Amino acid sequence: MKTSAPSSSIEDYVKVIYSFTEWQDKPITSSQLAQRLGVANSSVSEMVRKLKDQGLVDHKPYSAITLTKDGVRLALSMVRRHRLIETYLVKQLGYSWDEVHDEAELLEHAVSDTFIERMAAKLGNPERDPHGDPIPAADGTIKLPDAHRMIELDQGHTGRITRISDENPELLRYLAAEEIDLDAAVEIIGRKPFGGALVVRVRALGGLREYDLADEVTSALWVHSDSPHPGCLLAES
Structure with missing residues (x-):
């Protein structure tokens, strides 16, 4: 049957x-x-x-x-x-x-x-x-990249954006407008005082920029650490 x-x-x-x-x-x-x-x-x-x-x-x-x-x-x-x-x-x-x-x-x-x-x-x-x-x-095999949510990363951490949650279309449109995309190199600068935004340096499509990102954004970005030396990704030409 x-x-x-x-x-x-x-x-x-x-x-x-x-x-x-x-x-x-x-x-x-x-x-x-x-x-x-x-x-x-x-x-x-x-x-x-x-x-x-x-x-x-x-x-x-x-x-x-x-x-x-x-x-x-x-x-x-x-x-x-x-x-x-x-x-x-x-x-x-x-x-x-x-x-x-x-x-x-x-x-x-x-x-x-x-x-x-x-x-x-x-x-x-x-x-x-x-x-x-x-x-x-x-x-049916699947390989997940070794990545962590940006919100969980410490100051000075560097890596590349390897995954962006697609749960919120408005957030995706915001990231596109800010020219933040997959494989962009990132460095965690620190957090604004009193639980403020996470300050992140990103080599985006438009060049090297600094962003103040809310928790909703950094919770949706996953970063893969592939840099043996802090900051070297952002020094690339």
Whole structure:
């Protein structure tokens, strides 16, 4: 008997559960899942029961939700679809990086595996999407860069921006306007007094600039430390 394909709702749920834990170890709760999906807690409870019955999640009442091996496998296939579509929209169709998430949400359920693999080949099998999130390989393997949120970094830390959260399109538009992009070299100068903004020196598209960045911004920027000597990245020509 042929197993039916998972519904788009199931695909969305496992993808959100995976994405929540991709960059941190804390598992997602039912209320957090409901908030991210924009649905009622009762709807989440019903779907989580269904996911558990299908062997996609482990969950006990009043505890966090974790994916099983089968759940992770399905989630990574959906993450691959989503991020490849985002990349295609930006590189081939001229979308800006703040526009692609919602489009990819619609398209990822509608196209075939063959379409996705031909899209990947057309793009040269990219390893990350326009926001720096890693794209899982066709076999489900994924390589996360060694990176930390900018808000967690100490004064004098240097590195490169390797990931920018795509949760807030307005923030993406702000960063684009300020010419802060992936791979920009950064140095943490310090924090303004009394819990003020984080002062950061960035070699942005327009050259070397200093920014006062709010916590909402620095929480969305992930930095990879690849400099053996403090400040050397910003000394590059």
